[in-house]
Every structure is written in C-alpha cells, then in structure tokens.
Amino acid sequence: MVSDDHQQCAQSKNVCVIGAGPSGLAAARELRKEGHRVVVLEQNHDVGGQWLYDPNTDQTEVHSSVYASLRLTSPREIMGYTDFPFLVKKGRDVRRFPGHKELWLYLKDFCQRFGLREMIRFNTRVEYVGMLDCGELIIGNDLIKWVVKSKEKKADKVVEEVFDAVVVATGHYSYPRLTSIKGMDKWKRKQMHSHIYRVPEPFRNEVVVVVGNSLSGQDISMELVEVAKEVHLSAKSPNISEGLSKVISKHNNLHLHPQIDCLREDGRVTFVDGCWVTADTILYCTGYSYSFPFLDTKGIVVVDDDRVGPLYEHTFPPSLAPSLSFVGIPRKLIGFPFFESQAKWIAQLLSGKRTLPSWDQMMQSVKEFYHSRDVAGIPKHNTHDIANFEYCDRYADQIGFPHLEEWRKGLCISALVNSDANLETYRDSWDDHELLQEALQSPHFTQLNAQAFD
Numbered sequence: 001m002v003s004d005d006h007q008q009c010a011q012s013k014n015v016c017v018i019g020a021g022p023s024g025l026a027a028a029r030e031l032r033k034e035g036h037r038v039v040v041l042e043q044n045h046d047v048g049g050q051w052l053y054d055p056n057t058d059q060t061e062v063h064s065s066v067y068a069s070l071r072l073t074s075p076r077e078i079m080g081y082t083d084f085p086f087l088v089k090k091g092r093d094v095r096r097f098p099g100h101k102e103l104w105l106y107l108k109d110f111c112q113r114f115g116l117r118e119m120i121r122f123n124t125r126v127e128y129v130g131m132l133d134c135g136e137l138i139i140g141n142d143l144i145k146w147v148v149k150s151k152e153k154k155a156d157k158v159v160e161e162v163f164d165a166v167v168v169a170t171g172h173y174s175y176p177r178l179t180s181i182k183g184m185d186k187w188k189r190k191q192m193h194s195h196i197y198r199v200p201e202p203f204r205n206e207v208v209v210v211v212g213n214s215l216s217g218q219d220i221s222m223e224l225v226e227v228a229k230e231v232h233l234s235a236k237s238p239n240i241s242e243g244l245s246k247v248i249s250k251h252n253n254l255h256l257h258p259q260i261d262c263l264r265e266d267g268r269v270t271f272v273d274g275c276w277v278t279a280d281t282i283l284y285c286t287g288y289s290y291s292f293p294f295l296d297t298k299g300i301v302v303v304d305d306d307r308v309g310p311l312y313e314h315t316f317p318p319s320l321a322p323s324l325s326f327v328g329i330p331r332k333l334i335g336f337p338f339f340e341s342q343a344k345w346i347a348q349l350l351s352g353k354r355t356l357p358s359w360d361q362m363m364q365s366v367k368e369f370y371h372s373r374d375v376a377g378i379p380k381h382n383t384h385d386i387a388n389f390e391y392c393d394r395y396a397d398q399i400g401f402p403h404l405e406e407w408r409k410g411l412c413i414s415a416l417v418n419s420d421a422n423l424e425t426y427r428d429s430w431d432d433h434e435l436l437q438e439a440l441q442s443p444h445f446t447q448l449n450a451q452a453f454d
C-alpha cells in the first residue's frame with residue numbers, strides 16, 4: 001500500500017463522505033490528499049457500491065441493482081480512474097468487458113493501493129444530515145456546519161456528529177422509478193422491478209412481460225428467453241436498435257410490443273395496439289430515481305421529477321456551497337474520471353485554494369442550463385443525462401484537471417456503436433483494434449501500469 005502525499009492545507013476541514021462506491025472513494029481520496037480530515041460512512045459491509053453484488057433481495061433495502069450475469073457495458077480500458085488503470089490481472093476475469101465482480105475487485109485494489117479503507121466506517125447507515133442550528137441560518141459561507149446522524153447495523157444507538165462539510169456520494173441506481181399503469185394495483189400476479197432481479201431461474205416456463213428496453217431491459221430479456229416460455233418486451237418507442245432487432249428475429253419466444261395500455265385482474269396484459277398476453281410476471285426495467293431520504297436542507301435542495309436542484313455544475317447547491325456537495329449525480333458520461341474531477345474541485349474549494357462564482361452567477365448558470373435543456377426538448381427527468389464529452393472537458397478546465405484522453409472517448413463511442421448493431425456479441429467481438437492499441441500504448445497504461453500494482 002502506498003498512500004498519497006497529503007498536503008498541509010491552511011483550511012483543513014472535517015468532512016463526512018456518505019457512500020464508499022466509486023464516487024465516494026474518489027472523494028475520500030482527493031479530500032485527504034488536499035489535507036482534510038475525512039470520515040466515510042458506508043451502510044454496507046464493504047466498498048464498491050453498485051459493484052458489491054448482493055444476492056439477497058428479500059431484505060427490505062438492497063443497494064445494488066446488479067444481477068448475477070451482468071458484464072460491463074463499457075470496455076475496461078475506459079473505466080479506470082485517471083492514475084489507476086483497470087488492468088487485466090492473472091487469475092481473474094480477463095475479459096475486455098468483464099463481469100461485475102472484476103470491477104468490484106478493481107475498486108478493492110484501488111482502496112488497498114491508496115490506503116482508503118482506514119477512512120471508512122462500514123455497516124453505518126446515515127439517517128439524517130441537516131444544518132446545525134447556529135441560532136440564525138448563515139447561508140452561502142463557510143460557517144454552516146452539518147449534523148450527521150448515523151446508525152451502525154445491529155446497534156440501536158444513533159451516533160450524532162458535526163462536520164464542516166458533507167459530500168453526498170450515495171448513487172442513484174437503487175430507488176426504482178415506477179410507471180403508473182391502469183389496473184396495476186389489481187393485477188394479482190408477480191410484479192417486480194429489475195432492482196431486485198438477480199437470476200433467470202425463478203422465471204422458468206413463465207410468460208414474462210419486460211417493461212422497458214434500456215440496457216437492463218435488453219440484457220435481462222436476452223437471458224430470460226433461455227428459460228422462460230415467452231418473453232414480451234414492451235418498448236416506449238417502435239424505433240429499436242439493429243442489435244435488438246437481430247436478437248428478436250433469432251428467438252421465437254421473444255416478442256416486441258408497444259407500451260402497456262392496461263392490466264386486467266385475470267392476468268391479461270393489454271398493449272396500446274390492442275394485442276394482449278396472459279402473463280405470470282411483469283418485470284419493470286424502468287430505471288431509477290434520485291433520492292436522498294436522509295438529507296434535510298430546509299427545502300434548499302429538492303428532487304423534482306429526477307432533477308436534483310439547484311446544483312451548480314451538478315455538484316454544488318449555490319446556497320450551501322461548498323460545505324454541501326454531490327459527487328456522481330450526472331449520468332451518461334465516463335464515470336470514474338469525472339468523479340475524480342468533481343472530488344478534486346470540492347477538496348480545493350474546501351481548502352480555500354479555489355473559489356466559486358458568486359451566488360447570483362451560479363444560480364444564473366443553473367437557470368441557463370435548465371433553459372438550454374428545455375429548448376433542446378430534453379425532459380426534466382433527464383436533467384442529469386450529460387452524453388457530452390465537451391461538458392466533461394469544460395468541467396475539468398475549471399480546476400486544471402486533465403481532459404479525457406481521446407482514446408477514452410473513441411473507445412466509449414465504438415462500444416456504443418457496436419452494442420447498437422451487435423447487442424448479443426459486442427462484449428466479445430469488436431473492431432476498434434487501432435484505438436485499443438492507442439489506448440494500451442498511452443501513458444495511462446505504459447507509465448501507470450508498473451505503478452498500479454507495485
């Protein structure tokens with residue numbers, strides 16, 4: 001284990017990071033590097049967040065939505081943190097798109113390498129975060145302090161602590177986004193969300209309706225067809241990818257339908273085109289909602305139709321910055337390096353090395369961002385979908401963080417294009433060999449390779 005060099009910073013703060021998933025780990029590391037005193041509170045028994053697979057779905061609250069067969073949708077080369085490549089390791093899952101466990105092991109290696117575990121209190125769930133009542137509310141400056149109440153598993157006692165700053169890194173793939181369908185409450189057969197789907201076996205010989213054809217909907221349908229009697233995939237749009245069309249034409253028991261119109265008490269599921277099937281199970285692959293049940297900001301930060309706001313650059317609520325921040329809110333970007341850039345920014349703001357724009361400027365920026373999304377016809381619930389490398393580079397510029405390497409961008413796009421055309425095979429067969437060579441010959445792999453596991 002080699003710990004990072006810690007800076008002596010003039011304004012060292014007591015910081016609580018909530019969550020030890022990929023974004024919380026990046027935050028903890030950068031905060032400590034900057035000289036802050038860091039405590040990470042993690043409800044689970046280990047690091048990894050989504051990547052800590054949890055086969056038990058019968059308990060009331062499960063964090064991870066990862067299913068047993070899940071393999072990465074992005075190639076491993078683009079997944080790593082900027083100075084810790086996600087290398088192929090002997091005796092492990094060496095595939096380019098490895099299974100979920102390999103990413104979990106990578107995150108454990110990351111913690112080991114940089115000595116992060118010592119900052120983490122495991123099995124400790126945060127139940128409340130709120131501003132310390134200082135008599136009057138002092139908004140927008142350093143004097144806000146935060147009360148964090150947490151509870152250790154199997155202990156009754158709630159521990160109350162006060163911090164100078166809180167970084168929320170609790171992820172957003174754990175609270176199912178449920179659709180509302182006519183007759184849903186009266187439909188007596190099995191209805192479940194992909195959040196608690198793990199293996200196909202319980203659906204053997206069943207007729208299953210899968211709602212939603214996003215990544216999980218497609219993946220799960222593809223494995224269900226091997227055991228279920230029939231799989232009926234209900235998609236919002238009739239425009240499906242070439243890859244999905246190929247899969248459907250290959251399997252006699254996989255059928256595509258439009259949206260569901262209503263559910264009937266006798267088990268019928270009727271689609272908007274009038275077709276119907278009698279199903280045993282409806283599996284909702286309808287995505288996830290942002291939720292921070294522990295967070296009390298007196299209404300300053302709210303979640304409105306999956307818009308968490310107002311957040312300056314998806315990270316800081318202007319009225320509470322920099323003492324309250326969020327890492328990992330944006331979707332549809334290359335996650336780990338972005339989390340690092342967010343973490344660095346937060347750490348440097350807290351130490352006083354950098355300053356934020358004025359409250360007015362931050363609010364104006366948020367407003368302009370919302371307006372640009374409205375004009376582009378992007379629904380509010382997709383506020384945090386970035387899908388834009390330029391945004392990541394602009395974000396990085398604010399703190400002098402390196403831009404995403406061109407090969408990272410290229411490999412990300414080639415995987416997306418390949419999955420679109422070859423849904424069933426893209427994780428095992430590809431044609432981006434030149435880009436891959438470029439990546440493997442880049443400093444990320446050639447210079448950091450030796451350091452990563454020395």
Ligand SMILES: Cc1cc2nc3c(=O)[nH]c(=O)nc-3n(C[C@H](O)[C@H](O)[C@H](O)COP(=O)(O)OP(=O)(O)OC[C@H]3O[C@@H](n4cnc5c(N)ncnc54)[C@H](O)[C@@H]3O)c2cc1C
Nearest residue numbers: 019021022023042043049050072073125126170171173328
């Ligand atoms: C099915 C699925 C497939 C995915 N595939 C990919 C992929 O191929 N590539 C990719 O880049 N991303 C993928 N993702 C996205 C994935 O979520 C991110 O890679 C990453 O895990 C986000 O990290 P995070 O730390 O922000 O959140 P998480 O990984 O969710 O970690 C949050 C942590 O916070 C903890 N926590 C939450 N609430 C509390 C509390 N109250 N108190 C204490 N601790 C708390 C949780 O236990 C958890 O450890 C996938 C997600 C899902 C669900």
